[in-house]
Amino acid sequence: MEELVTQITSYLRGMWRYRWWGMALAWIVGVVAGLVIYQMPDKYESSARVYVDTQSVLRPLMAGLAVQPNIDQQIAMLSRTLISRPNVEKLINMADLDLGVNTSEEREALITRLSRDLRIGSSDRNNLFMLSYADTRPERAQRVVQSLLSLFVESGLGGKRQDADAARRFIEEQIQTYEQKLTEAENRVKEFRLRNMGVLGDGARDYVSQIGALTVQLQQAQLELREAINGRDALQRQLVGEEPVLLPQMPSQSGVAVPELDGRIDTLRRSLDELLLRYTDKHPDVTGTRRLIEELEVQKRTQVEAMQASGGSQFGALDANPYFQQMKLALAQADSRAASLNARVAEFQSRLDQLRDQARLVPEIEAELAQLNRDYAVHKTNYDALVARRESANIAVEMNTQTGVADFRVIDPPTLATKPSAPNRLLLIPVAGLAGLLAGFALTFLISQLRPAVVDPRGLRDVTGLPVLGTVSMLATPERTSARRRGLLAFGAGLFAYAGMVAAAVVALQLIQG
Template sequence: MEELVRQLIGYLRDMWRFRWWGLAMAWIVGAVGGVVIYTMPDKYESSARVFVDTQSILRPLMSGLAVQPNVDQQIAILSRTLISRPNVEKLITMADLDLGVKDAAQREALITTLSKGLQIRGTGRDNLFTLAYADVEAARAQRIVQALVSLFVESGLGGKRQDSDTARRFIEEQIKNYEQKLVDAENRLKEFRLKNMALLGDGARDYVTQIAQLNGQLAQAKLELREAENSRDAMQRQLVGEEPVLLPQTPNASNVSIPEIDGRIDALKRNLDDMMQRYTDKHPDVIGARRVIEQLEQQKLEEVEARRKAGPGQFGALNSNPVFQQMKLSLAESESRVASMRARVSEYESRLAQLESSAKMLPELEAEMTQLNRDYAVHKTNYDSLVARRESANIAVEMDNQSGIAEFRLIDPPSLPVKPSAPNRLLLMPVAGAAGLAIGLALTFLLSQLRPSFVDGRSLREVTGLPVLGTVSMLSTPERRRARLRGLFAFGGGLAGFVGAIGIATVVLNIIQG
């Protein structure tokens, strides 16, 4: 610490040798600063206050139905981004500042000046903003602030409308895209169902259900077939011992009547007529009935031919026993039913075999069906969500058009300043004086370093590294003491005069400015 104090004292002694240079520099800097401050042009600041009311009664009422944007955040961002080049160019036109612009360079300079001079000061969450601008002409400053207020309000309202329109257009485009995706997904699902209808069923029945249903139908058809066969066999046993019915000899077999065969043929034809009203020609029951009819007709021809060869005695009158004839008809109907049930059993067995043979394809088909349903469900969910958001956006836009989410209120209109707001000469003059003193001290320090001196033998020995044999002291005489005292008074008077000149200049500038 002692070493630092010793070095500091050494620096001060060296600087004291050049004190008059420092004082002269302080006077020069102070005088130049005073002239510059005096010649600085006056600037008049015009300001306006705008309040943005974001508390609307519709916002809590429409919560959940309409989109609720963060209006406070939007206004805060607007206040920070309002001073941009496009907006400054609009402001130049609105305030008629481009009338005196002659070339592009002047316009760029004007844009730069306005961008630096425009101020938007907020008070935080109260949404109260102060718009200000300082210019050498009070009226022009007022016009600029008025244009800035208009631009602030228009940018806020226009920005909200533009955001709403952009959002609605985007949602509409997405809805159209998802409509097309839904149509494509529905078509793929429909084509897949039509292609694999036999395995997938009607949508309410899966493969296992179809197998179980076919097994049940097949078991029921086999049971009915056994019942029909048992009924037919019982009728045949009842006819044993009865007198057979023979037909008379006729030259044409088609005109010969054999009741037991003709009855069966008639019953089958009636049954065939009923089936043709419900089925097509390719239905298994229809094909089976026609095959049985052809077999019976062939059997009739063979029976007629056999009886013709047996002799005319075999042809006689029809048996007049009505019970016998009724039993013959019942037997023919039973034969027809047995043939029909056999065809049905055969068809069910064929279908069941086809389903069982397609069992290996079923997991792949079910996986593809699941994928198609999942894609359709995702597209449907997104589509419904987009439609709901579109309606919410429409309600929000209508709500904004009716009452407005944010209302701009002009609290204080742009003022026409009478007194200049800048420069603050009361502050600048003392600053200029302090700067002069600081520059003077810096000059004395620089000179002391350029022309160093040694005040004792220790510092000389430390600098040169050589031993000091001795020192010679200077004796102080009365004349030297009086000369030194006069020098101190002169330097003190010069320093006091500098401080007084700065104070007097500050008072004078204040009087002139006031």
């Protein structure tokens, strides 16, 4: 600490030797700074206060029906981004600031100066904004603030309308896109259903229950077929043990009659008539009965030809036993029933095989249909959501059109300043005086470092590197003491005069301004 004090003392002694240089520079800097401050042009500030009311009675009532953005946040962001180059250029045209601008350089300088000097202050609590601008002409400053206020209100309303229009256009484009996707998905589902209509049916078919029911019907038909075959075989065995009795038989109108075959043919034809009443021509029972009739007719023609060849055309080999005739008829009926049941069994078996083949395809088809339905459901959900958002956006736009985004209330209109707001000469003059003193102090320190001198034994020892054995002090004579006193008085008078000059300048400015 002692070394630091000693070093500071050494610096001050060295600076004291060049105090008059510092005094001269202080006076020069002070006077020049005072003249510059006095010559600075006056600036008149115009300001306006505007309150943005973002509360609306309709907004709580429309909650959930209309899109309600954060108006407070949007207004705050607007206040921070209002001073942009496009807005400043628009402001220049609105305030007629470009009347004296002739070159592009001057216009760029004007834009830069306005961007720097325009001020927008806000209070985040109550949405109260302060717009201000300072200019050398008070009426121009007022005109700029008025234009800035109009631009602030227009940007708040127009920007929101543009955002709403852009949002609606985007939603409309998305709706059209999803309409196309939805149509394509519907067409894919329709085409898939048409291709697999036989398997899908009406969507409510149960192949397991159908296969079970058809299996029961097949088993029942097979049982009936076995019963019919067994009955026919029993009749055939009974007919084998009977001895037919041939009686003369008159020929029929159509030729030689074969009673056995004619009876079977008549029985089958009656059965065919009954089947045609219940089924179509392509039914298996009908086709089987017709095939059996054709076979019997062929057999009859063969026997007739044989009888004609043997000369027995006038007598038929008719068995005279009535019981035998009944058994023959019963055998024909049994043959017809067996053929009908055989056709039914074949039809049931074919249906069962077809159902089993379709049942094996059902899981794959259902999985593909589920995928198509899932894609359709996703597109349908997005489409419905977009339509709902479009309606919400339309309601929001109508609500904003009726009530407005926010209510801009001008608390204080732009003022016309009568007194300059800048520069603050009463503050700048003392600052200039202090700056002169600091400049003089810095000059004396710089000269003392450029032209150093030894002022104490320690400094001499540090410079020479030799030990100092002693010092010889200078005797203070009356003449030297008197000269030193006069120097101190002169330096003090200079400082006092400098301070008085600064004070006089401040008082003069107060009198001029006040």
